[in-house]
Amino acid sequence: MNRLEEELKAALQREAPSGGFTARVLARVAERERQRQRSRRWFAMPILRWAAAAVIIIAAGGGFEYHRQVQERREGEHAKQQVMLALRITSSKLQEVQLKVQQLNRQREEREQ
Amino acid sequence: MVFSVALHFLRDRMAAEELAQDVFLQLHDALPGLETPDHVRFWLRRVTGHRCIDYIRRHKHDPLPLEDVAEPSSPPQNIGDPMLRRRLQQVVASLPEKQRIVVILRFQEEMDVDEIARVLAMPLATVKSRLHRSLAVLREKLERVTGMSCV
Helix, strand or coil: CCHHHHHHHHHCCCCCCCCCHHHHHHHHHHHHHHHHHHHHHHHHCHHHHHHHHHHHHHHHHHHHHHHHHHHHHHHHHHHHHHHHHHHHHHHHHHHHHHHHHHHHHHHHHHHHC | CHHHHHHHHHCCHHHHHHHHHHHHHHHHHHHHHCCCHHHHHHHHHHHHHHHHHHHHHHHCCCCCCHHHCCCCCCCCCCCCCHHHHHHHHHHHHCCCHHHHHHHHHHHCCCCCHHHHHHHHCCCHHHHHHHHHHHHHHHHHHHHHHHCCCCC
16 A cells, blocks of 8 residues: 555544434434324324215226227217218219219110100 | 445535435345345445436536536645645546445445445446546546646
């Protein structure tokens, strides 16, 4: 070990915290445990359990209802698009048939003349 | 050990005490999973090292610039000189945080580079190069400040 390393070892010797450190840590541990117990006790009250359950059920029900509405809207849009497509196809077919009928009528008239 | 690592790292007694208390609070929760005293020691070093680095990043403490390390009236020459030790502590505190923690674990905790690599979850080569670089920087800074040769 060279001189710098020896000096570093000396400079970085362990230092102790100020007196009462352990007591301060234990006090914080105890305080935190008290807080945890308080919150556990608070949640252990039957009315709060029911309230929490109600909130969860309402939230889940609301979510389900919203999902159902979105689904219905999507299906409605899809059906509408299919109807529009069918109408477009039908109208073009009708036009074709109408042209054919007109053509046949014209040919018959020509033959009769 | 926890307080001392934090103190050498942060150079702030109050912050070091707060950090050390937080580490022991965390230890209280983690204790059921720690089986041996060696495991506890390893855990304490790892958590303290990471918390020190996090603390500096959260509080954005700039490393102490070398210019803040005042010139001594007469350069100290003896090993064990308290003024030289104080200067060394200041110069260590001016290192980038990852180099600083490696130096503190190496010279305060007297850990070898393998242990440091395991504790800080760093590759061995990274620890070696950080230590090497830190010592070169420390040597250069100290020679500049004190005018003494550290080789």
